Amino acid sequence: MQTRTWNAAELIRKDQAHHLHPLSNLYRLRQQGPLVLVRGEGAWLWDAEGNRYLDGFAGLWNVNVGHGRRELAEAARAQMEEVAFVPTFFGLTSPPTIELAARLAELFPDPINHFQFTSGGAESNETAIKIARYYWWLKGQPERVKILSRQMAYHGIAMGALSATGVPAYWEGFGPRPPGFIHLTAPYYYRAGEGMTEAEFVAALVRELEETIEREGPETIAAFIGEPVQGAGGVVVPPEGYWPAIAEVLERHGILLILDEVITGFGRTGTMFGMQQYGLSPDIVSFAKAITSGYLPLGGVGVTDEIFDVLSSVDRMFMHGFTYSGHPVACAVALRNLQIIEEERLPDNAREAGSYLLSELSELLDRPYVGNVRGKGLMLLVELVADKATKAKFEPSFQLASKLEQATRTRGLIARCTPEGIVLAPPLIITREECDFLLEAVAGALEDVL
Ligand code: PLP
Numbered sequence: 001m002q003t004r005t006w007n008a009a010e011l012i013r014k015d016q017a018h019h020l021h022p023l024s025n026l027y028r029l030r031q032q033g034p035l036v037l038v039r040g041e042g043a044w045l046w047d048a049e050g051n052r053y054l055d056g057f058a059g060l061w062n063v064n065v066g067h068g069r070r071e072l073a074e075a076a077r078a079q080m081e082e083v084a085f086v087p088t089f090f091g092l093t094s095p096p097t098i099e100l101a102a103r104l105a106e107l108f109p110d111p112i113n114h115f116q117f118t119s120g121g122a123e124s125n126e127t128a129i130k131i132a133r134y135y136w137w138l139k140g141q142p143e144r145v146k147i148l149s150r151q152m153a154y155h156g157i158a159m160g161a162l163s164a165t166g167v168p169a170y171w172e173g174f175g176p177r178p179p180g181f182i183h184l185t186a187p188y189y190y191r192a193g194e195g196m197t198e199a200e201f202v203a204a205l206v207r208e209l210e211e212t213i214e215r216e217g218p219e220t221i222a223a224f225i226g227e228p229v230q231g232a233g234g235v236v237v238p239p240e241g242y243w244p245a246i247a248e249v250l251e252r253h254g255i256l257l258i259l260d261e262v263i264t265g266f267g268r269t270g271t272m273f274g275m276q277q278y279g280l281s282p283d284i285v286s287f288a289k290a291i292t293s294g295y296l297p298l299g300g301v302g303v304t305d306e307i308f309d310v311l312s313s314v315d316r317m318f319m320h321g322f323t324y325s326g327h328p329v330a331c332a333v334a335l336r337n338l339q340i341i342e343e344e345r346l347p348d349n350a351r352e353a354g355s356y357l358l359s360e361l362s363e364l365l366d367r368p369y370v371g372n373v374r375g376k377g378l379m380l381l382v383e384l385v386a387d388k389a390t391k392a393k394f395e396p397s398f399q400l401a402s403k404l405e406q407a408t409r410t411r412g413l414i415a416r417c418t419p420e421g422i423v424l425a426p427p428l429i430i431t432r433e434e435c436d437f438l439l440e441a442v443a444g445a446l447e448d449v450l
Helices: 008-018 026-032 070-082 095-107 121-138 159-164 198-216 242-252 305-311 328-343 346-366 397-410 432-449
Strands: 037-041 044-047 052-055 112-118 146-150 181-184 221-226 256-260 284-287 299-304 370-376 379-384 421-424
Touching: 052 432, 070 328, 095 112, 095 328, 112 121, 112 305, 121 159, 121 221, 121 256, 121 284, 121 299, 121 305, 146 159, 146 198, 181 198, 198 242, 221 242, 242 256, 299 305, 328 346, 346 370, 346 379, 346 432, 379 432, 397 432, 421 432
Parallel strands: 146 181, 146 221, 221 256, 256 284
Antiparallel strands: 037 044, 044 052, 112 299, 284 299, 370 379, 379 421
16 A cells, blocks of 8 residues: 655644644643554554554554454445435434444344434433433433442543543543532442452442432432443453342332443453443443444444333424434444444454453563553553552552553554553454564563563
C-alpha cells in the first residue's frame, strides 16, 4: 500500500495551537505535544515519523477487528452512495438501521429484542437511565428515579452518565451533579476485600446493597447500573458469585438491572457479551465502541419485551433521541463488523489470547512492585504498588503513569498507563507472536522505570 508522508513537526505545532484535547493533560500537551498516528493495519499503528507500535489498547478498547479493514470502508462507501443520512425521529428510518436492530435481537439473549441507537457510550447510558425512569413513570410509579451505581464505575462523561460514574476525578471542577445517584462498593477484591475470603466479601457487598435499598426505600429506586467487568475504573473482575447474588436482590425488590456493555460487548471478555460470563439477564443493556470496532461512532441500548411493551402501549411521543440515533452509514458498518466478529470467531480468540496473556503477565507477580494481575478475556491490568505488604500506591502516581507510558512507547507498545498500573486491551485479532511482543514490551518497560 502506498503510504503518505507527513510533516510531523508541523502537525504537532498545529495540534498544540488549536486542538483542545479531551481526557488529556492539557498542560503537558502544550509542552510535549501529541503522538500523531497516521496509519493502522491489524494490531499495528504507525506515527507521523514512521515508527510502528502495537496497539495494546485497541484504540479505546474498541477496535476489536483491528485496523485497516477494507470491508468496513466499502460498507460505509456503499451506504453513503445510497443515502448518507436518514433520521430515525418522527417514524422515519432506513434499511441498515432496521437490519442492525434485527441482527442485535438475534445476538442478544432473549428477551432483549428492541433497540434504540446513539452515537456512543455516554449517550447510551443517558438513554438507559432515562428509559428506566420513564418506564416507572408510565407504570404509575414516578417516584422511582434513583440510580444505584458503584465506586470505580465508568459510564461516560455526559451529566447523567457522569453522575453514575464512580471515579471522583471525573467530577472535580464540573459543578453540582444531579441528585439521586448512589455509589456502592466496587467488587474490587484485591483492596476492598482485605481480610475476607471471596465468599465473605460477596456477602458483605450483598448486605450493603440490601441495607442501601432498605434505607432509600425500594419504591424510590429505578435501576442499578453496572459494567459486567469494570473497565476504565481499574479492570475490576468481580469475584465468583457476585453478579448472581446482586441480580437476585435487585429482582426481589423490582429494581431494573442496566448492564453497561460498552467495553464488554462484542467479544472482548471471551463471549459475545459480558452478561454471558455471569449468566445475567438484564432489563436494559447499553453498548457502543466495538459495535463498529470504532470505524464510525455508534452506540445504543437494548430493552426487554416487557419494557418495550410498556413504552409502546401509550399513544404519546417518546421525547428522547439524538440527531444521529441510528445513522445509516454507522449501522451499515456495524452490520459488516458484526459479521467479521462472528466469521473470524473473535470472542474465542479473545478468550484464548486473554488467558495466555493473563498467565504470562502473572509471572510478573514475583517482582516487588507488581501487586496484582487480573483480567477477563482481553481486558487486563497489571497493578503496581510501592509496597506489597501494605498495598501502598506509588506517589505521585500520575508521574509513574507518565513514565510508564513513555517507556512502553519507546518499546513500540501503546498501552494505557494509569495510576493503578498498565491496562491492556489489544484488538481481538491479536496473534500469539503479537502477544509475545506485548509481553516483552511490558516487562521491559517495567524494568526501565522501576
Ligand atoms: N461505559 C463504559 C463502560 C465505558 O468504558 C465508556 C468509555 O470508555 C463509556 C461508557 C462512555 O463511552 P463514550 O466515551 O463513547 O461516551
